[in-house]
Each structure stands twice: as C-alpha cells, then as structure tokens.
Amino acid sequence: MTKLDLSEFPRARLAHRPTPLEAMPNLARAIGVEGLFVKRDDCTGLAMGGNKARQLEFYFGDALARDATVVLITGAVQSNYVRSTAAAAAKLGLRCVVQLEDRVEGMESEYHQSGNALLDRLFGAEIHTYPDGEDEEGADKELDRMAAELTAQGERPYVIHLSAAYPPLGALGYVEAAGELLEQSSAEGIDFRSVVLASGSAQTHAGLLAGFHALGRHDIRVYGICVRRRAELQGLRVLECASAVEKLLGLPSRVSADEVVTIDRHLGEGYGLETPESIEAILLAARQEGLLLDPVYTGKALAGAVELARSGAFNGEPAVFLHTGGTPALFGYRMA
Numbered sequence: 105m106t107k108l109d110l111s112e113f114p115r116a117r118l119a120h121r122p123t124p125l126e127a128m129p130n131l132a133r134a135i136g137v138e139g140l141f142v143k144r145d146d147c148t149g150l151a152m153g154g155n156k157a158r159q160l161e162f163y164f165g166d167a168l169a170r171d172a173t174v175v176l177i178t179g180a181v182q183s184n185y186v187r188s189t190a191a192a193a194a195k196l197g198l199r200c201v202v203q204l205e206d207r208v209e210g211m212e213s214e215y216h217q218s219g220n221a222l223l224d225r226l227f228g229a230e231i232h233t234y235p236d237g238e239d240e241e242g243a244d245k246e247l248d249r250m251a252a253e254l255t256a257q258g259e260r261p262y263v264i265h266l267s268a269a270y271p272p273l274g275a276l277g278y279v280e281a282a283g284e285l286l287e288q289s290s291a292e293g294i295d296f297r298s299v300v301l302a303s304g305s306a307q308t309h310a311g312l313l314a315g316f317h318a319l320g321r322h323d324i325r326v327y328g329i330c331v332r333r334r335a336e337l338q339g340l341r342v343l344e345c346a347s348a349v350e351k352l353l354g355l356p357s358r359v360s361a362d363e364v365v366t367i368d369r370h371l372g373e374g375y376g377l378e379t380p381e382s383i384e385a386i387l388l389a390a391r392q393e394g395l396l397l398d399p400v401y402t403g404k405a406l407a408g409a410v411e412l413a414r415s416g417a418f419n420g421e422p423a424v425f426l427h428t429g430g431t432p433a434l435f436g437y438r439m440a
Contacts, residue, residue, distance in 0.1 A: 107283045108318055108353070110276055114165035118192055119157035119277075120149035125288045125424070130392040137413040139422035141294060142395065143285055146402075146429040151191030151223060154184050154429020155308050158281060159274025160192045163264050166273060167198070172262035174199035176251055178234065178243040179266065180207040180376060182400060182433040185305070187220040189264065190227035199259070200229040203247060207237025208376035212438060219436035237375070240267040266305065268341050268348075275349040278311025283319060285424065296324070298418050300409040301426040302401035303328025303338055303366055304375075308428060310345035310359075317358040318350075327417075329408035330368040331401050332375045338366040369411070370404040378437065381407040398430035399437050 124144040132140040148157035167175055175193050179186040179202070186202045193200035202224055208215070215221075224231060232250070234243050244265045251261035289296055303309040309328045316324045330338045339361070346359040372379035382403035389395040389406055397403045409425045412418065 108279060108315070110280060113162055113273070113276060114169040115161050116164035116168055116192070116196060118150050118161050118164065118195070120147065121158075122284045122288060123147045125285065125292065125294070128393050128395075128425070131388060134388060134392050135410050135413055137418070138420070139418070140409075140413065141296065141422060141424045142393075143424050143426045145281070146396070146427045146431060148429070150195070151188055151227070152429070152432050154188060155278070155426075156185045156188035156274075156429070157192075158277030159307055160188055162273040162276045163262075164192050164196060167262035168196065170262060171260055172198060173260045174201060174254055175262050175264065176201045176203070176247045177264040177266075178203040178205060178247055180205055180237060181216055182208075182220045182376065182436045184220060184401070184430050184433065186229075187223045187227075187432060190224050190229040193229070194227045200227070201232065201250060201254075202229045203232045203234050203243060203250075205234045205237040205243055211436075214438070215436040219432045219434065221436065223432055268306065268344055271352060272307050272310065272345050272348050273352070275307040275311035275314065275345060276352065278308045279315035279318065279349060279353065282312050282315025282321075286319060286321065289424075294422050296422040296424050298325050298327065298412075298421070298423040299426055300327045300329065300405060300412060300423065302331045302405035302428055303342060304331045304401065306338070306341045306345040308426070309342050310349055312426075313342070313359045313363065314346045314349045314353070314355075318353065318355055322358070322363065325365060327408065327412060328364070328366045329405040330366055330371045331404050332371075334371070335366040335368040338368070339364045342366065367408055370407045372404075376400050379404065379407070381411075385410060395427070396431045396434060397427070398433040400433050401428055401430045
C-alpha cells in the first residue's frame with residue numbers, strides 16, 4: 105500500500121502533484137558518492153512552489169469549510185509560508201492578513217523589500233509586523249487578537265497558528281507525499297533508505313515520518329537538518345507533531361523518539377543566517393545541477409546531506425534530498 109485515505113479532511117487543490125524525482129549525478133560525483141536524488145517540491149506550482157503548497161491545501165480546505173472570509177498567518181520577513189498563504193488566499197478569493205516577525209537582525213534593505221517580502225505585497229496581503237522573532241506563543245496571540253477585531257467587524261477569520269500547540273493539518277500534505285515518493289521510487293527502481301530535509305516548523309518532517317510508518321516503511325530514515333532551533337528541542341517538536349498527526353489520522357502512535365533524527369551542525373548562528381557550508385551547498389547545487397536553493401532552509405539542508413553522504417551515513421544506498429522550495433528568498437540575500 106502506498107496511499108492513505110485522507111478524504112475525510114476538507115481540501116483546497118493548490119499544488120502540482122506529483123513533483124519530479126530526479127537524479128543528481130553531477131553533484132554526486134562532485135562530492136564523491138553515488139545515488140543522490142532530489143524530490144522537487146520546489147515545483148509544486150503555487151507562487152514559485154515549495155512545501156507549503158501541500159500543507160496549505162488542508163488549512164485552506166478547513167478555512168473554506170468554515171466559510172472563512174480572511175486568513176491570518178505569522179512568519180519571518182522572508183517566510184515561504186507567509187508568501188504561499190498570501191498567494192493561496194488570492195487564488196481562492198479570501199483576504200489575507202500577514203504578520204512579519206523580526207527574526208534576523210542586521211540585514212540589508214533587500215531582505216525587507218525583495219524576495220518573499222515583495223511577493224507578499226504583490227499578492228495583496230495586509231501586512232503587520234511583530235518585533236520578537238523568537239516568541240511563537242506571543243506571535244500567535246497577536247494573530248488571535250487581530251482575528252477578534254476582524255470578527256467584531258463582521259469578518260470570519262481563520263488563523264494558521266505557528267506554534268506546535270495546534271492541530272498540524274499541514275503535516276497531512278507530507279503524509280500523502282510519503283506515499284507519492286514511494287510510488288515514484290518503486291516505478292523507477294530506486295531503493296532508497298534515507299531522506300534529508302530542512303526541519304523547521306516540523307510539519308514536513310513529522311508528516312513524512314508518520315506517512316512512512318503508516319505505510320509500513322519504518323526502515324526509511326528521515327534526517328532533519330535544523331534551521332531554527334537546536335537538535336534536542338527540534339527533535340521534541342517533531343515527535344510531538346508526528347504523534348499529533350497520527351492522532352488526526354486515527355492511528356496509534358508509531359513514531360518513536362529514537363526514530364526522530366535532528367542535526368543542528370549546520371544551524372550556524374541561527375535562523376536565516378548563512379553559514380560557509382550552506383553557501384558552498386548553494387553554489388554546488390547551482391553549478392553542478394542548475395538547481396536553486398535558498399540560504400534559510402534548503403542551503404543548510406543540502407549542506408547536511410553532503411556531510412552525511414561523505415561520512416558514509418547512507419551506507420552506499422540511494423538517498424533522497426527533499427527540496428522544500430524557498431527560491432524567492434535568494435533575492436533577499438547577497439552572496440556569490
């Protein structure tokens with residue numbers, strides 16, 4: 105079995121699926137390994153693609169089922185989640201209120217005006233700011249406050265919260281993606297045992313883990329490269345999210361703590377701050393495969409994949425790098 109029945113969950117169709125599964129032979133040769141593949145979730149279609157398109161199908165499905173008129177979300181200035189939400193709201197005829205958190209200090213003007221920040225405005229989102237980039241609970245409470253004001257004005261707001269205290273509907277998108285990846289790899293004869301991805305809000309990471317387990321593939325190791333918090337805290341968040349999505353699916357908790365792998369060696373000084381290794385990975389992908397990565401998520405994730413490959417962690421077996429998108433953020437940074 106490679107598919108789970110998700111029909112009980114309301115859904116808005118936003119993503120192009122299936123996304124390609126491509127070999128990366130030039131990059132593999134450049135780092136001295138074999139069998140590296142990329143799952144191209146940068147090609148999901150919505151507003152320059154990315155993993156959030158899969159996740160937002162379930163949030164917007166729920167919002168439309170509740171007859172919402174406006175959607176609210178919070179995230180960093182160069183948030184892919186915020187940009188994708190603004191695009192989805194425009195596509196589905198809803199207002200969008202976004203709150204941009206000041207998570208990365210000392211950035212140049214293009215960080216605040218270009219990339220995802222530019223696209224938020226282009227999609228017509230109403231933009232607010234929040235001064236503390238490391239206060240998820242406070243940021244969510246501010247969204248709730250704005251939602252209450254909108255309700256008093258006769259609107260029907262729907263809040264997409266950031267913290268792990270709320271049901272992870274978005275993770276359902278990656279429960280489904282786990283089956284999609286298994287179908288593709290089977291059809292193409294790719295017997296992979298490892299997936300590497302950027303681990304931040306945890307819904308992509310947790311959804312894949314829960315999906316593989318639900319489909320009987322607990323032998324597949326999912327390596328989460330930390331992009332926002334240290335490995336111990338991120339591991340707890342992923343495990344909590346995986347248990348929550350299994351509960352949504354009516355399944356027993358199968359994902360255990362020792363199956364949650366989080367690596368923070370490429371986090372550097374924190375969220376949104378480049379490291380030498382992430383810049384090297386961005387340049388490698390661009391110059392070896394014509395593949396665009398970003399400094400916030402996928403650059404760090406590929407740096408982690410390269411380290412794992414070189415260390416022999418994949419045991420000579422094929423491995424998949426999940427490209428979660430984020431290309432617009434490239435234009436908010438200066439590099440190369």
